[in-house]
Amino acid sequence: MTQDVRVRFAPSPTGHLHIGGARTAIYNWAFARHHGGTFILRIDDTDPERSTTENTLAILRALRWLGLDWDEGPEAGGTRGPYFQTQRSASYAEALVTLRASGHAYPCFCSAEELESKREVARVKGGYAGYDRACRSISVADAAVRVEAKEPHVWRIAVPQDRGDVVFHDAVRGELSFPPAALDDFVLVRTDGTPTYNYATVVDDALMEITHVIRGDDHLSNTPRQILVFEALGHDVPTFAHLSMILGADGKRLSKRLGAVSVEAYRDDGFLPEALLNYLTLLGFALDGDTTVFSASQLIEGFDLERVSKNAAIFDAEKLEWLNGVYMRELTPEALVDRMTPLLIEAGLLTSDEALARHDWLVALAPLVAQRLKRMDEVVPMVSFLFADDVEIDPAARDKVLSDSHVSVMLHATRSAMSDVEPYDTTSLEAALKALPEALDVKPKALFQAVRVAVTGSTVSLPLFESLELLGRDLSVRRIDAAIALVDAS
Numbered sequence: 001m002t003q004d005v006r007v008r009f010a011p012s013p014t015g016h017l018h019i020g021g022a023r024t025a026i027y028n029w030a031f032a033r034h035h036g037g038t039f040i041l042r043i044d045d046t047d048p049e050r051s052t053t054e055n056t057l058a059i060l061r062a063l064r065w066l067g068l069d070w071d072e073g074p075e076a077g078g079t080r081g082p083y084f085q086t087q088r089s090a091s092y093a094e095a096l097v098t099l100r101a102s103g104h105a106y107p108c109f110c111s112a113e114e115l116e117s118k119r120e121v122a123r124v125k126g127g128y129a130g131y132d133r134a135c136r137s138i139s140v141a142d143a144a145v146r147v148e149a150k151e152p153h154v155w156r157i158a159v160p161q162d163r164g165d166v167v168f169h170d171a172v173r174g175e176l177s178f179p180p181a182a183l184d185d186f187v188l189v190r191t192d193g194t195p196t197y198n199y200a201t202v203v204d205d206a207l208m209e210i211t212h213v214i215r216g217d218d219h220l221s222n223t224p225r226q227i228l229v230f231e232a233l234g235h236d237v238p239t240f241a242h243l244s245m246i247l248g249a250d251g252k253r254l255s256k257r258l259g260a261v262s263v264e265a266y267r268d269d270g271f272l273p274e275a276l277l278n279y280l281t282l283l284g285f286a287l288d289g290d291t292t293v294f295s296a297s298q299l300i301e302g303f304d305l306e307r308v309s310k311n312a313a314i315f316d317a318e319k320l321e322w323l324n325g326v327y328m329r330e331l332t333p334e335a336l337v338d339r340m341t342p343l344l345i346e347a348g349l350l351t352s353d354e355a356l357a358r359h360d361w362l363v364a365l366a367p368l369v370a371q372r373l374k375r376m377d378e379v380v381p382m383v384s385f386l387f388a389d390d391v392e393i394d395p396a397a398r399d400k401v402l403s404d405s406h407v408s409v410m411l412h413a414t415r416s417a418m419s420d421v422e423p424y425d426t427t428s429l430e431a432a433l434k435a436l437p438e439a440l441d442v443k444p445k446a447l448f449q450a451v452r453v454a455v456t457g458s459t460v461s462l463p464l465f466e467s468l469e470l471l472g473r474d475l476s477v478r479r480i481d482a483a484i485a486l487v488d489a490s
């Protein structure tokens with residue numbers, strides 16, 4: 001690419017970052033990084049009622065959590081700022097002066113009621129073809145006097161009368177053509193002086209020297225209008241790339257039930273940012289024919305708009321879970337400890353001092369956890385049995401496993417084996433306990449399940465011998481004693 005690539009992600013802070021927006025951000029970021037260009041974050045906060053600072057901060061947080069960094073924008077600064085649309089009124093006003101001087105914009109004094117009745121008449125006649133350009137014939141001098149006198153007005157674009165089809169080449173969808181009949185002299189600036197989306201976006205994209213507009217195809221119908229504004233401003237039209245919709249497994253628009261939740265909700269549900277980034281990228285992009293799992297740097301290396309699909313993508317929650325599991329298992333024990341520790345602290349299982357003191361112990365625990373983990377939110381329930389003195393035995397497990405008439409004998413034998421074994425580690429424990437079923441003439445499964453329930457409280461848990469070692473002799477014996485008391489009392 002000869003020109004320096006400059007792309008932007010321009011969320012409206014009317015809500016948190018959802019997965020559709022996150023995918024748009026990822027593609028922009030990957031495209032910029034691939035070309036050594038600039039990734040700009042612009043906050044389209046022009047809707048005063050629905051835009052909040054809280055949402056803006058949540059969007060920044062979610063982008064950072066995903067590993068996306070921006071070169072210009074909030075908190076990063078940059079020479080083309082400000083990066084909040086509400087702070088850019090001067091630019092919109094200045095551009096309007098230019099458009100007015102070149103005859104590309106004119107004031108329209110038609111009231112809302114007038115416009116509505118014209119629309120009604122047109123509808124009856126067969127189809128509303130847009131604003132009838134009534135005010136375009138007012139002379140520039142007369143219009144200036146009325147504007148000066150503060151007569152309520154909007155500013156409209158003067159679409160060239162001889163404008164042919166608006167044709168552009170979309171980097172994803174190919175050549176697209178819109179007949180000018182569908183493009184009336186639309187409003188650029190409202191009566192209250194605020195810019196419309198199509199106007200503000202183009203002024204910003206022009207001043208920020210955006211070279212590629214990569215966004216969701218819900219904006220496709222805005223694009224011909226935006227092209228007209230670029231032309232009116234005498235500015236080069238950027239390349240557009242419209243991303244197809246993400247659909248739910250039912251083939252309909254993504255609903256809350258089928259995955260349309262915020263990026264931060266995925267974080268809270270225990271997904272790893274690398275896995276979510278990888279998964280969202282796959283919703284419309286293929287690195288090659290068959291690579292499903294790839295890192296951010298592989299994505300940057302291989303990102304190409306030519307490989308972005310124009311077909312709708314289907315959000316598959318199971319595939320995301322699977323991919324998350326793949327990333328979980330790839331974490332080194334140290335990396336998993338880094339991610340587990342805050343969760344353990346938050347759950348009250350450890351203090352930060354204890355986490356430091358027990359670092360090696362946590363590193364030994366990590367591989368056992370990694371094998372069974374699909375999501376980080378499974379960590380706390382999986383390991384909590386290791387942290388208290390006593391364990392609460394799941395009633396169903398007790399009824400199923402501890403009701404066997406031989407359980408008391410099995411637990412007594414286990415207790416004495418545990419007391420004697422040296423050292424108290426996985427290998428010695430395994431050797432000592434594996435000898436018991438034969439000696440007692442019971443089924444191995446019955447004995448090990450009884451020990452498991454006694455020590456962990458549940459029939460499903462981390463591997464038994466490793467758990468006993470991590471728990472230590474004292475706590476293991478204490479729990480066996482508690483289970484013996486429970487069994488003997490019933």
Ligand code: GLU
Binds near residue numbers: 011215
């Ligand atoms: N603020 C717009 C949105 O969130 C930006 C659209 C665009 O990229 O032009 O949909």
